Amino acid sequence: xxxxxxxxxxxxxxxxLAGLSSARALRELGHNGRIVLIGDEKHDPYDRPPLxxxxxxGEWDPEKxxxxxxxxxxxxxxxRLGQRAVGLRPGEAGGWVVVLDGGDExxxxxxxxxxxxxxxxxxxxxxxxxxxxxxxxxxxxxxxxELSPGARLVIVGGGFIGAEIASxxxxxxxxxxxxEVAPALLAGPLGAEVGAAMAALHESNGVKVHTGVGVSALxxxxxxxxxxxxxxxxxxxxxxxxxxxxxxxxxxNTEWLEGTGLLGPQGSLSGxxxxxxxxxxxxxxxxxxxxxxxxxxxxxxxxxxxEHWTHAAQHPAQAVAALLGVxxxxxxxxxxxxxxxxxxxxxxxxxxxxHQPGDETEVVDGDLAGPAFTVxxxxxxxxxxxxxxxxxxxxxxxxxxLAKLLP
Amino acid sequence: MIxxxxxxxxxxxxxxxxxxxxxxxxxxxxxxxxxxxxxxxxCTHQDASLTDGYVEADDxxxxxxxxxxxxxxxxxxPSGPPAxxxxxxxxxVIENGHVYVQLQPAAVPVG
Numbered sequence: 189x190x191x192x193x194x195x196x197x198x199x200x201x202x203x204x205l206a207g208l209s210s211a212r213a214l215r216e217l218g219h220n221g222r223i224v225l226i227g228d229e230k231h232d233p234y235d236r237p238p239l240x241x242x243x244x245x246g247e248w249d250p251e252k253x254x255x256x257x258x259x260x261x262x263x264x265x266x267x268r269l270g271q272r273a274v275g276l277r278p279g280e281a282g283g284w285v286v287v288l289d290g291g292d293e294x295x296x297x298x299x300x301x302x303x304x305x306x307x308x309x310x311x312x313x314x315x316x317x318x319x320x321x322x323x324x325x326x327x328x329x330x331x332x333x334e335l336s337p338g339a340r341l342v343i344v345g346g347g348f349i350g351a352e353i354a355s356x357x358x359x360x361x362x363x364x365x366x367x368e369v370a371p372a373l374l375a376g377p378l379g380a381e382v383g384a385a386m387a388a389l390h391e392s393n394g395v396k397v398h399t400g401v402g403v404s405a406l407x408x409x410x411x412x413x414x415x416x417x418x419x420x421x422x423x424x425x426x427x428x429x430x431x432x433x434x435x436x437x438x439x440x441n442t443e444w445l446e447g448t449g450l451l452g453p454q455g456s457l458s459g460x461x462x463x464x465x466x467x468x469x470x471x472x473x474x475x476x477x478x479x480x481x482x483x484x485x486x487x488x489x490x491x492x493x494x495e496h497w498t499h500a501a502q503h504p505a506q507a508v509a510a511l512l513g514v515x516x517x518x519x520x521x522x523x524x525x526x527x528x529x530x531x532x533x534x535x536x537x538x539x540x541x542x543h544q545p546g547d548e549t550e551v552v553d554g555d556l557a558g559p560a561f562t563v564x565x566x567x568x569x570x571x572x573x574x575x576x577x578x579x580x581x582x583x584x585x586x587x588x589x590l591a592k593l594l595p
Numbered sequence: 596m597i598x599x600x601x602x603x604x605x606x607x608x609x610x611x612x613x614x615x616x617x618x619x620x621x622x623x624x625x626x627x628x629x630x631x632x633x634x635x636x637x638c639t640h641q642d643a644s645l646t647d648g649y650v651e652a653d654d655x656x657x658x659x660x661x662x663x664x665x666x667x668x669x670x671x672x673p674s675g676p677p678a679x680x681x682x683x684x685x686x687x688v689i690e691n692g693h694v695y696v697q698l699q700p701a702a703v704p705v706g
Contacts, residue, residue, distance in 0.1 A: 235677055498663050501676055580660030584649040
């Protein structure tokens with residue numbers, strides 16, 4: 189590990205929550221040298237969760253989702269917005285060189301990789317207008333412009349993002365259909381039992397839900413061949429569509445790191461940059477944090493990507509401490525339990541821990557039929573996850589119970 | 596001054612919500628390690644009731660039940676995103692075995 193005093197320039201690659209949190213942590217942990225903050229988006233750092241909710245609904249504006257603080261001006265950051273990192277190589281005189289798409293090179297003694305992830309897309313022969321993914325501010329603006337009352341929206345993928353978009357679109361009087369290849373909505377993260385309850389919630393709000401069927405193609409509108417006109421299901425059915433959102437997960441932005449010696453799980457960076465729990469990578473002077481990383485999940489018991497807002501907010505301080513060689517700030521035990529939240533149809537959804545097929549589902553409060561309930565997932569008798577709808581206090585208690593089980 | 600409850604009615608580490616605080620805004624009153632603290636009940640990030648939040652007694656802070664922003668019960672300052680704006684703090688007065696809240700920053704001595 190490089191000594192603290194050796195680091196004059198630190199490059200933080202990525203200007204999302206993890207990148208900005210890294211820059212703040214660098215100053216908090218005593219780095220006095222230069223910080224270069226590189227991001228491919230032209231926008232100042234902003235918060236992504238509202239993009240599918242209050243922002244998409246038009247209730248919040250870009251200022252409301254800004255992550256900036258008045259105190260950020262005092263951080264003295266060297267911003268490189270709108271510039272994508274395309275390569276990383278060792279510097280001739282030690283340290284590292286981050287190569288930018290315009291040809292510029294940033295020499296740095298330490299590098300924080302926080303390039304996040306992008307929305308996965310359906311393979312398609314040619315792009316059609318009206319087909320969206322939702323990951324960025326610009327994505328949200330483009331989608332919002334097409335969600336007019338009466339529009340027929342088909343959402344491919346019934347995960348959290350798809351479910352949130354469905355809820356928001358319903359509030360905009362859009363005609364919504366969700367298509368999910370798994371037998372239930374959110375079956376992966378929540379299990380089939382809870383997933384069925386979620387599907388019932390959507391249906392009671394007027395959303396048409398098709399589960400257990402994949403999508404074979406997006407068909408153009410015969411009248412306007414550049415625009416999408418229908419979603420073709422694997423069983424041959426066609427669902428007419430004016431707008432399509434594809435919400436089938438994310439891929440980490442790691443291609444720029446190929447050939448650097450950084451490792452991914454099972455050898456491939458397509459599964460994220462493999463790190464220790466404190467963000468250290470296979471390369472000295474390089475740490476990684478946020479959505480682009482893969483690390484040990486305490487409740488899954490294996491290495492996996494942890495695409496959680498709370499991870500991107502809290503882990504950077506750990507990674508930066510490892511980079512600087514200083515003690516990491518303490519993390520409250522409850523914060524170490526992976527945590528996600530969602531909002532749908534005016535209800536708050538909270539999940540912490542982990543779920544996998546085969547886990548037992550136990551309703552510990554309320555009723556799956558709603559409106560509020562809390563469910564515990566058990567594996568070999570031990571609680572490994574908790575999901576709550578509209579019961580933040582019960583959920584909070586169980587999240588702490590999970591924290592007690594952490595090593 | 597608004598009466599909240601009798602001393603002892605808020606268990607240690609818990610809070611009660613006063614629907615109409617001194618200026619009509621809901622206030623959350625916390626009992627942490629023998630001390631009482633009052634802050635605005637609504638998280639500055641999004642509409643969530645901090646009364647439902649989890650009290651971190653070691654930090655004298657409450658974690659917003661929704662998005663994990665922590666607010667200091669002493670100063671109202673958020674510990675980090677997504678909240679960016681502090682909640683207001685209010686003075687708590689204990690008189691004749693009752694807990695009262697007053698529309699006044701807690702840092703200002705009451706008298």
